[in-house]
Amino acid sequence: MASWQIRKWLSNNLRRVASCSVSTQAALPKNTGAAFSLIRSQPSQYIVASLAGRKYLLAPRDLLTVPHLKDVRVGDVLALQDIHEVGSRDYTLRGDPVISPSRVKVEATVVEHTKGKMEVVFKKKRRKGYQKTIKNKHPYTRLRIGSIEFPESSSS
DSSP states (O other), rough: OHHHHHHHHHHHHHHHHHHHHHHOOOOOSSSSHHHHHHHHHSSSSEEEEETEEEEEOOOOOOEEOOOOOOOOOOTOOEOOEEEEEEESSSSSEEEEEEOOOOTEEEEEEEEEEEOOOOEEEEEEETTTTEEEEEEEEEEEEEEEEHHHHHOOOSOO
């Protein structure tokens, strides 16, 4: 490449990089209380919570199917304890590893206990005349996620 070609290439690419680096970012909140108030002001929120050993991305009014939960009945209200992340469209706040239950309150109502589809397992041993069919339906619990509440705390 000739030197004039290199200069032209550099000027074009530097102009492109300079135009891409200009962005309009929202100001970051000063503390955790300010972050919660920003998330509270957004129209829709979500949480990432652990329930029955798995993490789920949940929003208010979601219907969640989890493996069968023992010792709960239809109509019981469960308070979700392990909330790992809370956020909205523009802001996200992650716990380390979880967010304190005093900062975020989410309840789930047991809607029903149900079973999954029929699973059929067929076992056979060649030339032995051994055949066995095992049928099973796994039990599940369905939960309706309630609203995400941010109780006002005295310390910010």
